Amino acid sequence: MRRTGSVKEKPRKETRVASTMALSLSDQRKMAKAGMVGSLGALFASGFFRFKGARMFHPWFGWALLGFSIWHHLVSKPSAK
Numbered sequence: 001m002r003r004t005g006s007v008k009e010k011p012r013k014e015t016r017v018a019s020t021m022a023l024s025l026s027d028q029r030k031m032a033k034a035g036m037v038g039s040l041g042a043l044f045a046s047g048f049f050r051f052k053g054a055r056m057f058h059p060w061f062g063w064a065l066l067g068f069s070i071w072h073h074l075v076s077k078p079s080a081k
Contacts (some may be wrong), residue, residue, distance in 0.1 A: 028075045035068035
């Protein structure tokens with residue numbers, strides 16, 4: 001037989017996901033600069049290597065440098081007063 005009655009449910013806890021928390025402006029600048037340095041180094045190194053894998057990744061490193069440069073430009077803009 002089936003019981004017919006109210007079933008008490010446990011209250012659910014609200015959890016926050018760490019990825020939704022915004023980074024500070026100075027942290028974003030640091031990450032953009034580090035990304036630019038890393039992608040420029042990888043682009044430089046892949047230009048010198050002659051094996052197939054380096055040639056395959058060279059354009060991707062270039063796109064990464066472009067993306068980090070744009071991010072750095074957007075983060076480093078002075079605020080309009």
